[in-house]
Amino acid sequence: MRHYKLIVIGCIVLFLGCKSTKENNTISATYKKNVLFIMVDDLRPELNIYGQNKISSPNIDALANSGITFNRAYCNVPVCGASRASLLTGIRPTSNRFLTYFSSIKKEAPNVLNLVQHLKNEGYTTISNNKITHLKNDIDEWDQEWYPSENGWRNYISEENITLEENGKHGNAYENIDVKDDAYDDGKTANKSIEDLKKLKKEGNPFFLAVGFVKPHLPFNAPKKYWDLYDAEKIELPKNSVFPKSAPRKANHKWGELRYYNQVPKQGQVSETMAKKLIHGYYASVSYVDAQIGKVINAIDNLGLRDNTVIILVGDHGWSLMEHGLWVKHSNFEVALQVPLIVSASNIPKNKKTNSIAELVDLYPSICELANISQPTHLEGESFVNALKNPSKIYKNTALARYHKGETLVADSYFYTEWNKKGKTIAKMLYDHKIDPDENRNLVLESAYNHIVDSLSILHNQKFNKL
Numbered sequence: 001m002r003h004y005k006l007i008v009i010g011c012i013v014l015f016l017g018c019k020s021t022k023e024n025n026t027i028s029a030t031y032k033k034n035v036l037f038i039m040v041d042d043l044r045p046e047l048n049i050y051g052q053n054k055i056s057s058p059n060i061d062a063l064a065n066s067g068i069t070f071n072r073a074y075c076n077v078p079v080c081g082a083s084r085a086s087l088l089t090g091i092r093p094t095s096n097r098f099l100t101y102f103s104s105i106k107k108e109a110p111n112v113l114n115l116v117q118h119l120k121n122e123g124y125t126t127i128s129n130n131k132i133t134h135l136k137n138d139i140d141e142w143d144q145e146w147y148p149s150e151n152g153w154r155n156y157i158s159e160e161n162i163t164l165e166e167n168g169k170h171g172n173a174y175e176n177i178d179v180k181d182d183a184y185d186d187g188k189t190a191n192k193s194i195e196d197l198k199k200l201k202k203e204g205n206p207f208f209l210a211v212g213f214v215k216p217h218l219p220f221n222a223p224k225k226y227w228d229l230y231d232a233e234k235i236e237l238p239k240n241s242v243f244p245k246s247a248p249r250k251a252n253h254k255w256g257e258l259r260y261y262n263q264v265p266k267q268g269q270v271s272e273t274m275a276k277k278l279i280h281g282y283y284a285s286v287s288y289v290d291a292q293i294g295k296v297i298n299a300i301d302n303l304g305l306r307d308n309t310v311i312i313l314v315g316d317h318g319w320s321l322m323e324h325g326l327w328v329k330h331s332n333f334e335v336a337l338q339v340p341l342i343v344s345a346s347n348i349p350k351n352k353k354t355n356s357i358a359e360l361v362d363l364y365p366s367i368c369e370l371a372n373i374s375q376p377t378h379l380e381g382e383s384f385v386n387a388l389k390n391p392s393k394i395y396k397n398t399a400l401a402r403y404h405k406g407e408t409l410v411a412d413s414y415f416y417t418e419w420n421k422k423g424k425t426i427a428k429m430l431y432d433h434k435i436d437p438d439e440n441r442n443l444v445l446e447s448a449y450n451h452i453v454d455s456l457s458i459l460h461n462q463k464f465n466k467l
């Protein structure tokens with residue numbers, strides 16, 4: 001027994017001694033995994049890995065081949081600022097928190113231990129490159145918060161667009177000119193991130209490198225070579241390009257974000273020519289950002305960092321490219337709620353997909369578990385690491401999302417949304433993705449589904465009333 005005690009004391013002394021030596025950096029760096037967190041603004045899962053085969057994205061495809069793709073990942077609110085604030089604090093949007101473009105972590109969750117602060121407390125070097133929070137300086141704890149320019153997000157290069165902007169207007173909703181990748185901000189962001197990785201490797205501290213690419217957010221500005229990947233004649237409109245008669249009016253919106261741009265009509269649908277140009281521009285922007293993602297991941301590989309780095313690629317919400325006659329995000333349809341989510345790490349399977357549901361609020365606890373650090377008790381999501389380790393098993397089958405008063409419950413194949421006002425339900429819609437994956441047939445209007453609507457409504461109230 002005495003011998004055992006001596007060994008324990010010896011180990012404690014050795015451990016404490018280790019903590020004060022420089023070698024401990026190596027030990028903790030091995031134990032605490034690095035995280036490369038790639039957030040792509042407005043990237044919907046219209047990618048080859050989701051069986052779409054319309055967009056050229058070889059680097060995202062390669063990342064998926066090296067890890068797990070979530071077939072069913074959802075944002076908790078389809079608005080940039082609110083979605084990112086929820087993700088980075090690990091708490092859900094509610095009827096009075098994280099609702100808009102301007103949602104602020106500092107103002108709306110000032111006492112919540114955000115992910116960056118937590119990682120920093122755990123000894124991480126934390127860097128934000130370009131758009132991670134929507135508002136600049138909304139998290140004080142970054143070791144570095146870097147932006148490629150001070151000129152705002154729209155980042156035009158053509159004389160026509162710059163002149164429009166100088167005259168107080170928005171430029172066009174897209175730009176196709178023959179420039180190098182780093183003429184635009186995302187190319188600069190990739191270059192900066194590669195330089196960071198070189199420095200971070202030398203320093204040897206565990207790191208959280210958050211890289212926020214701003215395409216394919218409007219305007220769809222991408223170098224010509226990415227536009228040239230697509231034949232404009234072959235761009236197609238979605239099959240359901242008209243707002244469905246059975247959907248409630250509450251589900252409709254005016255896609256105001258797009259209407260600011262030059263030549264976009266202030267009301268009514270865009271012309272077919274413009275619709276196809278917008279879709280082409282979105283595809284080109286995704287291919288452009290895909291190339292930048294590839295550069296950063298190649299740097300991870302070339303620096304020998306892959307084994308000890310978790311790579312996460314995620315979008316902040318979905319996007320409508322004329323489905324239901326709608327554009328932009330800002331709706332409760334699945335196309336605005338679903339996000340791409342890929343995780344690659346040395347200790348999880350490769351080239352697999354999971355149908356287990358993930359929500360963006362689950363990222364904070366999942367990052368903690370993947371990085372081997374503690375999970376704060378305030379977190380409202382749950383770690384999806386089990387689904388990474390065993391992708392064929394369903395660990396979670398529900399998700400919650402809200403857009404203003406519209407509250408969506410995803411439960412298995414059902415997508416059920418309610419709008420409530422002063423305690424009364426004023427509109428609802430239900431889609432069953434087994435029979436209607438494009439959400440064109442509102443089952444609330446069909447009596448055969450009354451019992452399902454009733455039970456989903458009860459579950460919806462249970463889930464949302466807790467928030």
Ligand SMILES: [Ca+2]
Nearest residue numbers: 041042080316
């Ligand atoms: Ca966004």
